[in-house]
Amino acid sequence: LRLAASRQPDLLFAPGTFETEVFSFLGTIRAGSGQWRVAFVKTVWATPGGTCHGSTRLLVFDPGNSYLGQYSDFDATPILLVDDAIVFDVGDGHKSKARFTPEGPPAQLYIEGEGPYEFWR
Numbered sequence: 001l002r003l004a005a006s007r008q009p010d011l012l013f014a015p016g017t018f019e020t021e022v023f024s025f026l027g028t029i030r031a032g033s034g035q036w037r038v039a040f041v042k043t044v045w046a047t048p049g050g051t052c053h054g055s056t057r058l059l060v061f062d063p064g065n066s067y068l069g070q071y072s073d074f075d076a077t078p079i080l081l082v083d084d085a086i087v088f089d090v091g092d093g094h095k096s097k098a099r100f101t102p103e104g105p106p107a108q109l110y111i112e113g114e115g116p117y118e119f120w121r
Contacts (some may be wrong), residue, residue: 001025004065020044028063031084032102035062036068038086040078058086060105060119062088071109073118088112 021043029036039061044054057072071080076088076096085097088111096112108116 001038001061001064004061005039005041005059005067008067011121026086027081029081029084029086029100031100031109032074034102035063036100036106037063037065037104038078039082058109067121069105069119069121074109074111074117076111076114089109 010042020021021041024040024041024042026038029038037060039059041057041059042054043056044052055069055072056077058072058078059070060068062068069116074088076090078086079089079095080087083098084101085099088098090112092096094112098106098109098111100106105119107119109119110116
């Protein structure tokens with residue numbers, strides 16, 4: 001899946017561009033007869049002044065590994081997929097779920113009331 005992501009222009013950064021870029025395949029989410037493969041990407045870098053910055057993204061692919069789109073810049077950490085939902089750790093032992101429908105990824109994602117995080121390509 002990382003190879004499929006790397007073939008998309010501007011989806012992942014070139015190796016060595018940032019201090020850290022972690023690509024984690026979360027699994028396949030299923031809703032009705034639909035299924036999608038989901039990966040989490042966390043990128044961290046420092047500015048010349050030493051200030052640390054980061055970004056988070058959920059990448060969504062079809063079963064053939066074709067990139068469909070992403071959600072970005074949320075604070076929660078996706079930890080697993082359960083049936084039609086992505087489960088996020090929102091801190092202090094709390095969890096939040098974001099559900100897909102049989103039609104596909106939702107146009108907007110809310111995590112513990114935060115958002116909307118738009119699905120975009």
